[in-house]
Amino acid sequence: MKKLLFEKYCHFQYNVLAELEKTIDDTYFSENMTRVCAFMSEILHDIFIYHIVHSNKYKVKELEVVYFKDTRHQNSLCPAFKKNNIPIVLLSSEYYIPYVGVLLQSLKEYACMDYGYDVIVLHKGINNELQDQLLRVTADVNNISIRFFNAKAVVDDSEFYVSSQFYAVEAYYRxxxxxxxxxxxxxxxxxxxxxxxxxxxxxxxQNIDDKCIAAVKDIVYMEFLNGSQPGVLEYTKEKMKMKNPYNYVNTGVMLMNLKRIREKCTGTELVNFCRKNHFNIQEQDGLNAFFEGEIKFLDLKWNYYVEVNPGIQDAICGWAPRENKVQYMSMNPYGGYRPYIIHYASQPKPWNDPNVKYSEFWWRYAAKTEFYPLINFRMAQGSVNGALVFGRLSLARRVADKLLPKGSKRREALKKIMPRGSKQFEFLKKMYHKFTI
Incomplete structure (x- = not known):
């Protein structure tokens, strides 16, 4: 505004607001109600501008409004420890914080005092109270640092494809x-x-100077490739365009060569690749497809995929490649060839069903955290990722299993009619998730 017009604007606003203020008794007002004059000034602003526009005395230009929701500054992340710093990146929503707490409890019990464990939690809005709760898990040790980074400030996650109610958009932040x-x-x-x-x-x-990622081959995906899930081999070759589908890895545990990745591509290139391809297993498929040939294969002990349901157990025994099956079956968390990381990668999770294989390891750590009562409450309520289900499986899934029992001719016929990855399959999956939430 020109100065003279601005003075008219102020004269109009403040005279009205001054009179309004005299008539208000705010003794019992709430904090929000005390802003009544501020709210009124917004209305007066619009009245004045409307009058100026329609007086046709001034040139008026209209611009879009830009709203900054979160204006808190985030410092650039630097190593938390000067020597032997081990950065560990986790991903979490507010709902998942208790389970991150259990993971951190297990980290604390095996942390070597010769190293500093630099934990960074990527999220899109975890409140301060939950952050403080998580910090208390490791408050009694001085070689574990926990920091939070709002990844949504870096990327717009609204266009990321979420393929299932059991997946979250936060998974893309990795x-x-x-x-x-x-x-x-x-x-x-x-x-x-x-x-x-x-x-x-x-x-x-581990030395990964010549690779972008180090991870464990996914034994469950390999049995999918061998036919336990029709259409997966074709999907991996045609949709993901992998030259060797059996090199597919589980990205639930990765050692990332950050320096080499930055040299190979930009963040925009990788994000756009995952955005435009609606992969079945989201960013895991994306990383496998994008970095094929740039992945070092780790020993199974670094990502031991637990048989959390009979389907996985049967598939590994009947469909997994022989060499991988032998290695998997020789793994024993209680001694000998034991896993260093136990991964409950499928459904149900140990916090939903204590009958899950090797869930005793998870619950032993859970019982030592202040999240323990909440975890038990959620289990009693039958809550999975915030959605109520009935028992171990959702109501829709239970009905489907009743009408189409596993191993039945009807179920096998449906698989042939609607192979995984087909348009019919994707439509049916969307309808299924619509009714399970």
Whole structure:
């Protein structure tokens, strides 16, 4: 505004507001009600501008409004410890915080005092109270640092494809790790549905100078490829365009060569690749497709995929490649060839069903955290990722299993009519998730 017009604007606003203020008794007003004059000034603003526009005395230009929702400054992340710093990137929503707490409890029990464990939780809005609760898990040790980074400030996640109610948009944040951790050369990136069963400094010290990622081959995906889930082999070759589908890895535990990834691509390239391809297993498929040939294969002990349901157990026994099956069956969390990371990668999770294989490891750590009562309450309520279900499976899934029992001719016929990845399958999946939420 020109100065003279601005003075008229102020004269109009403040005279009215001054008179209004005299008539109001705010003795019992709430905090929001005390802003009554501010609310009125917005109305007066619109009245004045409307009058100016329609007086046709001034040139008026209209612009879009820009609203900044979160204006808190986030400092660039630098190593938390000067020596032997091991960065560990986790992903979480507010709902998942208790389960992250269990993971951190297991980390604390196996942490070596020779190293500093630099934990960074990527999220899109975890409140301060929950952050403080998580910080208290490791408050009694001085070689574990926990920091929170709002990844939504870096990328708009509204266009990311979420393929299932059991997946979350936060899972995509792992692909941003090289550019969020600009001052780091490599980092361990992990899911939250796992517990640590050994010191992970050995994992961090793996040499991956000539690769972008180090991860464990996904034995469950391999049995999908062998026919337990029709259409997966074709999907992996045609949709993901992998030259060797059996090199598919589980990204629930990764050692990322951040420096090499930044040299190979930009964050925009990787994000756009995952956005435009609506992969079945979201960013895991994306990372496998994008970095094929740039992945080092780790020993199974760094990501032991637990047989959390009979379907996985039967598939591994009947469909997994022989060599991988032998290695898997020789794994024993209680001794000998034991896993250093136990991953409850499928459904149900141990916090939903204590009958899950090796759930005793998870619950032993859970009982030592202040989240224990909440975890038990959720289990009693039958809550999965915030959605109520009936028992171990959702109502829709139970009905489907009743009408189409596993192994039945009807179920096998439906698989042939609607192979995984087909348009019919995707439509049916969308309808299923609509009715399970």
């Amino acid at each position: 692909i941003l790790t090289p550019w969020i951790l600009k001052s780091y050369d490599k980092a361990i990136v992990m899911d939250s549905d796992l517990v640590i069963n050994g010191d992970i400094s050995e994992l961090y010290n």
